[in-house]
Amino acid sequence: MSAEARALDAEQDLAKPGASTLPVGLLGHGTVGAAVARMLADRGEAIAGLTGRRPELAGVLTRSRGSFEEILRRSEIVIELIGGIEPARGYVLAALRAGRHVVTANKQLICEHGEELFAAARENGAQLRFEAAVAGVVPVVRVLTESLAGIEIRRIHGIVNGTTNFILSAMEAGADYEHALTQAQEKGFAEADPEADVSGADAAAKMAILARLAFGTPVRLADVRYEGIEHLISDDLQYARELGLGLKLIGTAERLAGGVSVRVHPAFLYGHHPLASIGGPFNAVTVEADSITEITMSGPGAGGPQTASAVLGDLLSVISAAGSPGPPVAAPVALPLLEDTDSAFYLHMEVADEPGVLVAVAGVLDRWGASVKSVLQRGLGENARLVMVTHPLSESRLRSAVGEIGELPFVRSPPRAIRVIEEEFE
Amino acid sequence: MSAEARALDAEQDLAKPGASTLPVGLLGHGTVGAAVARMLADRGEAIAGLTGRRPELAGVLTRSRGSFEEILRRSEIVIELIGGIEPARGYVLAALRAGRHVVTANKQLICEHGEELFAAARENGAQLRFEAAVAGVVPVVRVLTESLAGIEIRRIHGIVNGTTNFILSAMEAGADYEHALTQAQEKGFAEADPEADVSGADAAAKMAILARLAFGTPVRLADVRYEGIEHLISDDLQYARELGLGLKLIGTAERLAGGVSVRVHPAFLYGHHPLASIGGPFNAVTVEADSITEITMSGPGAGGPQTASAVLGDLLSVISAAGSPGPPVAAPVALPLLEDTDSAFYLHMEVADEPGVLVAVAGVLDRWGASVKSVLQRGLGENARLVMVTHPLSESRLRSAVGEIGELPFVRSPPRAIRVIEEEFE
Numbered sequence: 001m002s003a004e005a006r007a008l009d010a011e012q013d014l015a016k017p018g019a020s021t022l023p024v025g026l027l028g029h030g031t032v033g034a035a036v037a038r039m040l041a042d043r044g045e046a047i048a049g050l051t052g053r054r055p056e057l058a059g060v061l062t063r064s065r066g067s068f069e070e071i072l073r074r075s076e077i078v079i080e081l082i083g084g085i086e087p088a089r090g091y092v093l094a095a096l097r098a099g100r101h102v103v104t105a106n107k108q109l110i111c112e113h114g115e116e117l118f119a120a121a122r123e124n125g126a127q128l129r130f131e132a133a134v135a136g137v138v139p140v141v142r143v144l145t146e147s148l149a150g151i152e153i154r155r156i157h158g159i160v161n162g163t164t165n166f167i168l169s170a171m172e173a174g175a176d177y178e179h180a181l182t183q184a185q186e187k188g189f190a191e192a193d194p195e196a197d198v199s200g201a202d203a204a205a206k207m208a209i210l211a212r213l214a215f216g217t218p219v220r221l222a223d224v225r226y227e228g229i230e231h232l233i234s235d236d237l238q239y240a241r242e243l244g245l246g247l248k249l250i251g252t253a254e255r256l257a258g259g260v261s262v263r264v265h266p267a268f269l270y271g272h273h274p275l276a277s278i279g280g281p282f283n284a285v286t287v288e289a290d291s292i293t294e295i296t297m298s299g300p301g302a303g304g305p306q307t308a309s310a311v312l313g314d315l316l317s318v319i320s321a322a323g324s325p326g327p328p329v330a331a332p333v334a335l336p337l338l339e340d341t342d343s344a345f346y347l348h349m350e351v352a353d354e355p356g357v358l359v360a361v362a363g364v365l366d367r368w369g370a371s372v373k374s375v376l377q378r379g380l381g382e383n384a385r386l387v388m389v390t391h392p393l394s395e396s397r398l399r400s401a402v403g404e405i406g407e408l409p410f411v412r413s414p415p416r417a418i419r420v421i422e423e424e425f426e
Numbered sequence: 427m428s429a430e431a432r433a434l435d436a437e438q439d440l441a442k443p444g445a446s447t448l449p450v451g452l453l454g455h456g457t458v459g460a461a462v463a464r465m466l467a468d469r470g471e472a473i474a475g476l477t478g479r480r481p482e483l484a485g486v487l488t489r490s491r492g493s494f495e496e497i498l499r500r501s502e503i504v505i506e507l508i509g510g511i512e513p514a515r516g517y518v519l520a521a522l523r524a525g526r527h528v529v530t531a532n533k534q535l536i537c538e539h540g541e542e543l544f545a546a547a548r549e550n551g552a553q554l555r556f557e558a559a560v561a562g563v564v565p566v567v568r569v570l571t572e573s574l575a576g577i578e579i580r581r582i583h584g585i586v587n588g589t590t591n592f593i594l595s596a597m598e599a600g601a602d603y604e605h606a607l608t609q610a611q612e613k614g615f616a617e618a619d620p621e622a623d624v625s626g627a628d629a630a631a632k633m634a635i636l637a638r639l640a641f642g643t644p645v646r647l648a649d650v651r652y653e654g655i656e657h658l659i660s661d662d663l664q665y666a667r668e669l670g671l672g673l674k675l676i677g678t679a680e681r682l683a684g685g686v687s688v689r690v691h692p693a694f695l696y697g698h699h700p701l702a703s704i705g706g707p708f709n710a711v712t713v714e715a716d717s718i719t720e721i722t723m724s725g726p727g728a729g730g731p732q733t734a735s736a737v738l739g740d741l742l743s744v745i746s747a748a749g750s751p752g753p754p755v756a757a758p759v760a761l762p763l764l765e766d767t768d769s770a771f772y773l774h775m776e777v778a779d780e781p782g783v784l785v786a787v788a789g790v791l792d793r794w795g796a797s798v799k800s801v802l803q804r805g806l807g808e809n810a811r812l813v814m815v816t817h818p819l820s821e822s823r824l825r826s827a828v829g830e831i832g833e834l835p836f837v838r839s840p841p842r843a844i845r846v847i848e849e850e851f852e
Contacts (some may be wrong), residue, residue, distance in 0.1 A: 019794050040719070043576050050575060131573070137718045139565065139573045146746075147557065147565045150469050274724065277703045291465070292563045295725030298700065303716040320754055321747045328476050328746055356498035367672060372521045374651035400796075 022319065023058035025075030025100075027068070027091055028082040032105060032132075033060075036079060043312065049193035051319045061091075073097060077313060077318055081102040089113055096120040096128060101326075103314040105132035105307055111205040112150040115218050127392040128328035129314035134206045135160050135283040136301040138312040142317075145295065145327040153214040153417065155288040155420065160206040162247040162281035162301040163190045163197035165230050168266075169279045171265035172237045172246065178232070189281045189302075200226035200264040210260045210285070214257060217335040219262050225339060226264035226314045236418060239387045240268050240346060243374055246276050250421060252384070259336030268346050268420040270387075282375060288387060329359035344373065344420040352410035353384035361386065361405055368401035369393050383412055389420055446474065449484035451501030451526075453494070453517055454508040458531060458558075459486070461506060461734035469738065470678040479746045486504040487517075498524060503744055505737060506530040515539055522546040527752075529740040531558035533731055537631040541644050544755045553752035555740035560632045561586050561709040562727040563736040567725065568743075571753040574713060580713045581680035583847065586632040588707035588727040589616045589623035590655050590675040594692075594704045598663045598672065603656065614801060615707045615728075626652035626675060626690040636711070637688045641681060643761040645664035647690050651765060652690035662844060663766060665813045666694050666772060669800055672702050676847060683763030694772050694815075694846040768818040770799065770846040773828070777837035787812065787831055794827035795819050809838055815846055819841040 023042065026033055040055050040157035047053035059071035061082075068091055072078065078095040080102060081337050082088045088109050095102050097120055104110070110117065110133050121128040129399045131141045144153070159165050166189045181198070184190035204224040211219045229249055243270035253262045269276040269388065274296040278284040283301030288294045300306040318326065351357045364370060365388075376387040390398070398417060406414045430503045450466065453458060466481050474480035485497035494517055498504065504521040506528060508514045514535050519526050523546055530536070536543065536559050547554040557567045561584065570579070583592050592615045596606035607624070610616035618692075622628045630650040637645045655675055660810040663673050671694035679688045695702040704710040709727030714720040726732040744752065778781045788798060791814075802813040816824070824843060 039576070043578075046578075047576050050756050120822055137573070138721055139569050139723075142568065142573055143565050146743050147563070147568055148735070150465070150473050150738040150742045151735050152469075152472075192767045212570065272703075272705075276705075277700075279698075289735075291724045291731040293729075293732060295723065297565075297723045299721030302718045305721075306719060309574070309577050309715075309717045312576040316576045317572050317753070320752065321750045324747045326746065327743070330476050 001365050004418060010106055011056045020052065020054055022053040022055045022077065023054045023060050024074045024315070025061070025071035025078045026063045027071070027078065027080045027088070029060050030081065031304040032307045033313070034244070035304035036081065036311050039305075039308050039312050047316060047319070051316065053319050055315060055319070066093070066344045069192060072100065075100060076099045076105065077315065079315070080106060081311070082106070084108060091111065093120055093375065096126045099124050099126055101127040101318045102139045103129050103311055104317060105130070105131040105311060107202075107205050107209060111208045111221055113242060114209065114212060116168075119346040122325065123244060125325055127318050129199075129300060129318060130328065131314050132307045132310035133287055134209050136287060136299065136303065137303065137306045137411065138283050138297045138299040139313075140285045140297055141213065141294070142313075143287070144210065145329065147419065148289065148292070149327065151289050152290050153255070153287060153289045155252070156210050156214055156285060158210065158251040158283070158285040159248055159275055160251050160283055160301065161249060162196055162283055164195060164200075164203070165278065165283070166190070167198070168232075168237070168247055168249065171232065171234050171394055172241070174234065176234050177232060195339060196228050199228040203249060203251045203264045206416050207253050207262050207264055210251075211253035213329070214253060214287075215260050216330040216334060217260055217332040217337075219337065223337050224262045227266065229266055231274060232266055236416065239348060239376065243346075243377055243387065244271055244422065245269065245346065245388060245389075246271065248275060248278070250275070256338055259338045261338045261341045263341070266418055268418060270422070273421065274280040340394050340396045342394050343402070344392045344397050344422050345370070345390045346418045346420050347388045348388070348416040349386045349405065350412040351384055351386050352412065353379050353382055354410060355411050358386070359382070360410075361388075364404045364408070365390065365401050368397045368404075370398060370401055374397060392422065430668075435695070442747075446477070446478065446480055447501065448479040448481045449501045450481045451484050451497035451504045453487045453497070453504065453506045455486050455488045456507065457730040458733045458737070459507040459566070461730035462507065462737050465502070465731075465734050465738050469694075470772055473745070475740065481741060481745070487616070493521075498526065503525060503529065503741065504526045505741070507737070508532070510534055511538060515634050518543060518839070519546055519658055520550045522550050525550050525552055527553040527744045529555050529744060531556070531737060533559040533628075533635060535632045535802040537647055540635065540638060541758055543805050548751065549726050551751055552627050553744050553747065555744060555752065558733045558736035560635050561711055562725065562729065562730045563707050564711060564723045564725040564727065565739075566636065566711045566723055567639065568649055570636065571755065573725055574715065574718070575753065577715050577717050579681070579713060579715045581678070582640055582711060583701060584629075584633060584636065584677040585674055585701055586677050586711065586727065587623055587629040587675060590626075590629070591704065591709070592616070592707045593624070593655060594658075594663070594673055594675065595841060597658065598667070599620060600660065603658060609677050618798055624656050625654040629675060629677045629690045633679050633688050633690055636677075637679035637686060639755070640677045640679060641686050641761060642756045642759045642765075643686055644758045645763065649763050650688045651691060653692065654656065655692055658692055662774060662842065663809070665774060665802065667806060668802055669772075669813065669815060670697055671695065671772070671842070671846065672697065672806050672816075674704070676700060676701070681768065687764045687767045689767070692844055694844060695760070696848070742821050766820050766822045768820050769824075770818045771796070771824050771846050772844045772846050773814045773816070773818045774842040775812045775831065776838040777810055777812050778838065779805050779808055780836060783836050784812070785811070786836075790830045791816065791827050793824045796824060796827055818848065
């Protein structure tokens with residue numbers, strides 16, 4: 001504990017309430033902050049019965065009132081729900097350096113400044129918990145840092161953005177992208193400015209955090225390749241359904257020969273994949289490892305009471321692990337981040353309905369090492385729609401093949417290519 | 427810490443290896459025990475890197491070799507994988523009373539003697555963890571005792587027996603019960619004596635544990651009403667499918683007005699229920715509460731490496747929470763266990779194909795307060811098959827109605843009644 005921490009503690013002793021109460025400082029009082037404050041009041045008695053400590057608000061910091069220094073002095077635990085980088089980063093660092101345990105729901109902060117915060121927690125014997133930063137109340141952070149921390153994880157697939165999952169569910173039901181987005185906004189599942197969600201950036205930050213926890217290598221948003229859902233059309237979903245596929249925005253973090261790949265993109269799933277049945281605004285994460293086969297967790301990824309429940313779970317764990325540093329986050333290791341990974345692909349082309357087309361397209365694919373798994377061709381007057389699913393090949397080879405196919409004389413518009421996730425275990 | 431604990435500790439100081447090793451005693455060396463021993467060797471380095479302590483086997487107790495007292499003296503943590511009540515109970519109690527942390531996979535022990543063990547852990551400042559006792563590596567124990575310990579849980583539905591889920595999946599694919607059971611035995615998913623699994627007793631013990639964790643009330647196997655799958659016929663699955671239903675062996679633990687209900691029985695699920703897509707030998711648990719809506723976790727419920735992974739996760743948590751008592755199990759509260767609960771029902775009858783039959787059957791149901799949600803009638807020569815799904819009513823009223831229907835002159839065989847689980851949230 002630093003000199004600063006000891007000084008703050010000495011001050012706090014004067015103000016410390018009875019031994020059974022646990023002073024909690026709350027930074028931020030938006031939807032989640034207000035829900036946390038309500039739950040602390042409602043569930044304080046139950047938590048006291050369970051842990052011997054009754055959490056009580058020692059102060060609330062909002063935009064217009066409260067002093068961080070005052071709240072820090074009075075609190076044993078600080079809950080950060082401001083969001084964004086500053087001033088949240090400064091507050092969380094100051095709290096950890098003062099030996100205070102911190103619970104946060106701030107994905108951006110953990111993604112961009114995780115190493116600094118993990119180190120500050122370690123050096124000051126403070127716990128830093130952030131379940132609510134990824135997939136809301138779905139307990140993926142806890143499972144990665146505790147249940148599965150001892151085994152070697154191979155891969156994580158996640159639906160970690162509820163907005164895009166809601167929009168894709170609506171598109172699967174027949175809506176086009178614009179209408180589906182409007183629906184999501186009307187129901188409160190999308191912001192007025194949906195950019196961070198529909199671009200895949202929000203999901204990318206969450207996958208960066210999960211990759212750090214699973215593989216130990218620091219990953220920031222800028223390290224994640226991500227694509228959004230803005231360019232998908234309802235047709236993609238309708239034709240794919242005929243091939244037994246559903247479309248989701250999937251985050252992937254996987255250990256491969258030579259490094260780690262972290263990426264987010266729309267992807268088709270076969271109907272028996274554990275993420276295929278996750279509809280609407282829900283989140284879900286599948287973790288694969290040799291020793292566990294796979295486990296899947298799903299639930300609401302957002303919402304005031306849901307996110308507040310995740311914060312409350314972390315708070316309870318902080319209390320019951322008091323005196324220990326809590327679940328350790330491994331010291332960082334540097335692993336190469338791979339960009340060109342293998343995947344099966346769905347291809348969708350409009351072609352002239354004439355002899356030799358299928359042979360020519362299959363010939364290009366074959367030259368680039370793409371073998372075809374299934375084909376669906378349908379006449380449309382003088383044109384035809386050709387839908388194919390390939391076996392896995394590298395993205396760069398697939399892009400080259402798609403470029404060549406686009407230049408064939410009978411191809412009416414550039415082929416659309418979307419990844420397909422194949423289950424390897426059965 | 428007791429005098430006995432201090433005496434054992436004094437002895438252990440002499441034998442204690444270097445500060446960085448963590449001596450672990452292993453009781454039992456069957457499939458799971460051998461997998462745990464292997465994982466400790468394989469993953470020791472990684473765990474040391476994460477926690478600063480390298481777990482090392484201090485001794486292994488098998489049927490034919492090893493001394494429990496010797497192993498206890500040498501260990502800081504005891505892993506119990508013997509199974510059954512004695513001698514496991516005596517060993518676990520002795521270890522806790524000696525201040526040793528215990529990790530166990532023993533569902534029977536936790537179900538029947540949980541209170542005694544929880545109290546012994548509390549009184550001696552020892553951690554008792556048992557993730558592997560319920561649903562293998564699916565992290566339901568951790569989620570109930572930590573993530574969700576602060577909120578009020580309303581209901582748990584679980585597929586917590588992989589043997590029966592495998593058999594039902596095979597029956598859904600067309601096999602009859604005997605063939606499906608043989609298939610399960612051939613694939614290693616069922617024991618030579620499958621009684622404990624197919625009768626529902628195994629699932630009942632697991633639901634008793636989950637009910638204790640969720641609601642605080644002690645529940646033993648004898649308190650759980652359970653039915654197995656031995657009397658199901660393939661026809662039940664085929665007709666139900668036409669009504670959009672799938673059949674699972676479902677454990678339920680729920681808080682109701684006046685108490686708690688804990689039960690296990692075959693039940694039909696609608697296709698969108700989160701447990702409907704769980705096939706083969708997998709386990710899955712859904713937890714519902716007002717503040718979280720619901721979360722679902724699924725994964726392999728058995729298997730050597732899978733169960734060993736759950737044990738390893740507990741071991742890691744014991745290490746990283748050393749110095750604290752770990753996640754608290756609430757002091758027990760006595761809540762009434764309710765027997766007669768409401769449910770929707772599927773009814774399957776063979777009746778004479780003559781006028782007035784449907785009216786007569788519907789009339790009996792109406793008198794007992796059962797309203798009909800859907801009907802499927804199909805002629806079979808001079809007989810007809812009548813399949814109905816009711817809205818929820820109490821089991822006692824449904825049984826009375828079924829008794830009366832069985833006595834109607836045109837009913838060819840006693841009606842078959844199976845519960846249907848309706849989702850209340852959307």
